Amino acid sequence: MSPLSIVGDVQVGFPAVRTGYGQQTYGxxxxxxxxxxxxxxxxxxxxxxxxxxxxYGQNIRTGLAIEVADELRVPLAAVTVxxxxxxxxxxxxxxxxSQSTARVGWQLRKACxxxxxALLSMAADRLDLPAADLEARDGRVVSKxxxxxxxxxxxxxxxxxxEIEIAERPTVTPPSxxxxxxxxxxxRVDGIDRVxxxxxxxxxxxxxxxxxxxxxRPPAYGARARSVDFAAAERMPGxxxxxxxxSLIAVLAEDDEAAALGARVxxxxxxxxxxxxxxxxxxxxxxxxxxxxxxxQERGDLGEGxxxxxxxxxxxxYIPYIAPAPMEPRAAVALWEGDHxxxxxxxxxxxxxRQELSAAFDMPEERVRxxxxxxxxxxxxxxxxxxxxxxxxxxxxxxxxxxxAYSRADEMAWSNFRPAALVKIRSGFGAxxxxxxxxxxxxxxxxxxxxxxxxxxxxxxxxxxxSVVYRSDSPLxxxxxxxxxxxxxxxxxxxxxxxxxxxxxxxxxxxxxxNLSEPRFRRVLEATAEAFGWTGPRLANGHGAxxxxxxxxxxxxATAAEVSVQEKEVRVHRVxxxxxCGLVVNxxxxxxxxxxxxxxxxxxxxxxAADFQDGRLLTTTFARYRxxxxxxxxxxxxxxxGDDDAPxxxxxxxxxxxxAAAISGAVFGATGQRHRELPxxxxx
Amino acid sequence: MLxxxxxxxxxxxxxxxxNLLSFLRYDLGLTGSKYGxxxxxxxxxxxxxxxxxxxxxxxxxxxxxxxxxxxxxxVATGETLEDLHPVQRAxxxxxxxxxxxxxxGFVMGTIGLLNREPHPSAGQIREALAEHxxxxxxxxxIEKAVQRAAGGEA
Ligand code: FES
Ligand code: FES
Numbered sequence: 001m002s003p004l005s006i007v008g009d010v011q012v013g014f015p016a017v018r019t020g021y022g023q024q025t026y027g028x029x030x031x032x033x034x035x036x037x038x039x040x041x042x043x044x045x046x047x048x049x050x051x052x053x054x055x056y057g058q059n060i061r062t063g064l065a066i067e068v069a070d071e072l073r074v075p076l077a078a079v080t081v082x083x084x085x086x087x088x089x090x091x092x093x094x095x096x097x098s099q100s101t102a103r104v105g106w107q108l109r110k111a112c113x114x115x116x117x118a119l120l121s122m123a124a125d126r127l128d129l130p131a132a133d134l135e136a137r138d139g140r141v142v143s144k145x146x147x148x149x150x151x152x153x154x155x156x157x158x159x160x161x162x163e164i165e166i167a168e169r170p171t172v173t174p175p176s177x178x179x180x181x182x183x184x185x186x187x188r189v190d191g192i193d194r195v196x197x198x199x200x201x202x203x204x205x206x207x208x209x210x211x212x213x214x215x216x217r218p219p220a221y222g223a224r225a226r227s228v229d230f231a232a233a234e235r236m237p238g239x240x241x242x243x244x245x246x247s248l249i250a251v252l253a254e255d256d257e258a259a260a261l262g263a264r265v266x267x268x269x270x271x272x273x274x275x276x277x278x279x280x281x282x283x284x285x286x287x288x289x290x291x292x293x294x295x296x297q298e299r300g301d302l303g304e305g306x307x308x309x310x311x312x313x314x315x316x317x318y319i320p321y322i323a324p325a326p327m328e329p330r331a332a333v334a335l336w337e338g339d340h341x342x343x344x345x346x347x348x349x350x351x352x353x354r355q356e357l358s359a360a361f362d363m364p365e366e367r368v369r370x371x372x373x374x375x376x377x378x379x380x381x382x383x384x385x386x387x388x389x390x391x392x393x394x395x396x397x398x399x400x401x402x403x404x405a406y407s408r409a410d411e412m413a414w415s416n417f418r419p420a421a422l423v424k425i426r427s428g429f430g431a432x433x434x435x436x437x438x439x440x441x442x443x444x445x446x447x448x449x450x451x452x453x454x455x456x457x458x459x460x461x462x463x464x465x466x467s468v469v470y471r472s473d474s475p476l477x478x479x480x481x482x483x484x485x486x487x488x489x490x491x492x493x494x495x496x497x498x499x500x501x502x503x504x505x506x507x508x509x510x511x512x513x514x515n516l517s518e519p520r521f522r523r524v525l526e527a528t529a530e531a532f533g534w535t536g537p538r539l540a541n542g543h544g545a546x547x548x549x550x551x552x553x554x555x556x557x558a559t560a561a562e563v564s565v566q567e568k569e570v571r572v573h574r575v576x577x578x579x580x581c582g583l584v585v586n587x588x589x590x591x592x593x594x595x596x597x598x599x600x601x602x603x604x605x606x607x608x609a610a611d612f613q614d615g616r617l618l619t620t621t622f623a624r625y626r627x628x629x630x631x632x633x634x635x636x637x638x639x640x641x642g643d644d645d646a647p648x649x650x651x652x653x654x655x656x657x658x659x660a661a662a663i664s665g666a667v668f669g670a671t672g673q674r675h676r677e678l679p680x681x682x683x684x
Numbered sequence: 685m686l687x688x689x690x691x692x693x694x695x696x697x698x699x700x701x702x703n704l705l706s707f708l709r710y711d712l713g714l715t716g717s718k719y720g721x722x723x724x725x726x727x728x729x730x731x732x733x734x735x736x737x738x739x740x741x742x743x744x745x746x747x748x749x750x751x752x753x754x755x756x757x758x759v760a761t762g763e764t765l766e767d768l769h770p771v772q773r774a775x776x777x778x779x780x781x782x783x784x785x786x787x788x789g790f791v792m793g794t795i796g797l798l799n800r801e802p803h804p805s806a807g808q809i810r811e812a813l814a815e816h817x818x819x820x821x822x823x824x825x826i827e828k829a830v831q832r833a834a835g836g837e838a
Contacts, residue, residue: 056783057781057782057784058782059782187765187777187779188776188779188781190784191775191779191781192762192763192764192768192772192776193784194776194781194784194787195756195768195773195775195781195784195787195788195791196760196761196762196768196772197714197716197717197755197757198716198761199784200715201718201785203715203718203719204709206710206713206715212710255706255710255711256706256710257702257703257706326783326785326819327718327720327726327783327785327786327817327818327819327820328718328720328783329719329720374784374785375783376718376783376784376785376786377782377783377785377819377820379819405719407722408720408721408722408723408726588779589779592779592782592822592825593782595821595825596782596820596821596822598821599821599823600820600821621721621723621725622721622723622725622726622817623723623725627817628821628823629814629816629817629823630809630810630813630816630818630823630826631810633821633824635824636824
């Protein structure tokens with residue numbers, strides 16, 4: 001127990017849960033407990049903060065620690081942030097949609113502001129000084145008029161055990177008084193653990209007596225085992241047991257190699273599902289299987305818009321599936337202790353996985369603990385985490401802890417891809433390039449309709465607009481990926497804007513400005529053009545330049561890129577980007593996220609594509625699935641142009657939204673060839 | 685009896701055909717070396733053998749018997765910046781990481797590079813680390829960290 005705990009309601013997450021998106025995408029996870037401790041001041045005056053988010057590279061631990069330290073007026077080093085352990089942290093829907101700083105950070109700030117006010121009033125009594133004369137600083141409350149008079153938080157709280165409620169409207173610190181938020185921080189709070197190898201990821205969890213499982217996965221999507229012959233596997237040294245329960249087929253062994261070898265010698269008769277569309281059929285398959293048309297945006301009357309147009313332009317854009325391919329393949333470890341289950345799983349939704357486990361074993365959630373350790377990248381893909389249940393089932397059968405880990409090939413095939421999409425755009429515009437009509441129809445593969453809908457509305461001022469999104473069949477498992485479908489929709493729209501600019505001979509920046517009244521869009525575009533030194537798509541040295549803008553998770557973004565093209569290789573030399581995400585809590589962390597999004601988006605723009613035929617994934621290794629390497633990385637400069645008094649919006653996803661179109665535009669500048677299909681290098 | 689010295693401690697090689705990465709991670713519990721691909725294509729498993737970087741996933745304990753293996757745990761285990769190896773410190777100072785999963789491999793690859801070439805050019809850095817993968821895309825920071833560690837301009 002701590003001297004001071006600040007408690008409050010858990011957050012029902014992501015606002016979209018109420019629209020049904022969260023329910024549809026992530027299951028109907030609901031908080032089991034409505035109340036939780038958010039912040040504790042410990043007996044030694046240090047501070048512990050709790051959040052249901054997980055750390056998968058977005059540097060949330062540092063971001064939250066900075067907010068807590070600033071709001072509570074303690075040094076950053078005094079703050080510990082506990083994340084992603086269902087037994088310890090407030091319920092949370094999951095870490096996605098760049099919501100961590102925006103929502104959880106705000107809740108923690110309110111909790112800390114409440115605590116600070118309570119400490120100030122306790123100190124006023126203790127020191128017998130007027131509250132107006134007191135201020136909190138460096139873990140102490142001190143008198144402003146006589147700084148020699150003061151008391152540390154630990155002394156002030158002493159032995160008591162106080163629990164207070166987060167105030168409705170505590171005095172949170174205004175930006176002008178920040179001492180830590182918005183400043184450059186030289187190190188991240190978990191940086192040293194990461195360079196010393198101490199940081200524990202789910203691949204690294206090895207409890208005493210753990211058995212290594214090799215789970216045998218189908219050779220193709222839709223394949224089912226007719227029969228399994230384990231005779232040879234059972235004779236392998238080190239193999240402890242074999243399991244075939246429904247679709248779960250596994251070899252358990254004392255070490256990883258014995259398990260893998262056992263799995264290799266198992267003889268399985270697979271029943272395949274014939275007739276699955278392959279990669280070359282995808283563009284037509286998307287259109288033919290399109291269903292559930294959903295109107296994203298509708299205003300005016302298209303007929304009238306096109307009648308009033310001096311020019312009409314129509315183009316289609318195709319974006320193949322791409323793989324998230326995080327560096328850490330998924331792993332899960334399950335441990336049964338009596339009727340209590342603990343599972344370590346590097347998932348973005350530990351509470352959702354807890355619920356799945358409780359359902360799978362028909363036991364109350366209180367007896368299930370899910371711990372999300374450090375996660376080696378996820379980019380949205382690690383919300384589903386079937387390995388958790390597999391590990392728990394196998395551990396139950398074996399009576400020992402069991403570790404299930406994906407190989408690289410498993411991670412490539414049995415994750416979820418960013419949906420493939422086809423977008424058709426027809427625009428009408430005047431001789432000056434001002435849009436009169438915008439007609440966009442998009443087909444995105446996959447069940448989760450919200451993925452394709454994200455970012456499908458145009459920010460440009462056309463008076464007559466219709467944007468419709470269809471859900472199409474998905475031969476590959478598809479799901480969340482950084483920015484969902486926004487990067488895809490933005491690619492189509494922004495390349496189209498470049499085509500309009502070219503058609504009437506206007507500069508792409510100028511063309512966009514003529515069609516943009518929203519000042520936040522204009523500001524990011526102008527800031528990017530200025531930082532980049534924008535002079536148009538064709539550069540003197542034979543290089544090309546491209547620029548694009550967008551919005552995602554409430555943040556406005558623009559990006560410009562310079563490329564050169566040699567035969568089949570595009571080299572991206574430099575990228576400038578401007579982001580307006582409101583108040584930036586941790587500029588270094590946000591810049592890092594922007595840089596990462598840009599590099600990731602570069603891969604999808606130039607060379608990433610998941611290839612498949614007859615239900616088989618062909619790109620299961622890094623030898624066949626090219627991801628950006630250090631030699632591909634451009635020089636990137638990022639500037640933040642938002643207002644400090646605007647609420648923080650996401651920084652982890654917007655960077656990927658405009659980059660592919662900027663690169664396409666730059667390749668056009670260099671070669672005169674317009675690229676409406678990704679990845680560009682396949683079409684050079 | 686075959687032995688391999690890991691971070692200065694001689695270890696018995698029970699099975700010479702044991703994969704070196706599995707041996708380090710699962711038999712010795714040195715989980716700082718990461719599994720990323722198991723086929724020599726990502727660099728997450730990089731260790732030093734007699735000072736030179738090697739993909740642990742692509743070799744066996746038998747193949748390195750008699751040698752000196754250094755893993756990230758053998759570089760420096762300090763709690764503070766001052767207690768770290770200069771390469772580790774440079775990665776922290778440049779915030780050259782996101783999820784961090786690739787970072788032990790990059791640190792080992794960088795130490796190997798600086799062993800061979802204490803003042804690498806930008807081109808040499810890129811070439812030496814070209815086979816390492818950082819899916820989080822922190823390459824620009826990694827390059828700066830290597831330059832900083834090499835005493836160059838960061
Ligand atoms: S795990 Fe060894 S190179 Fe990828
Ligand atoms: S920091 Fe995540 S893979 Fe490099």
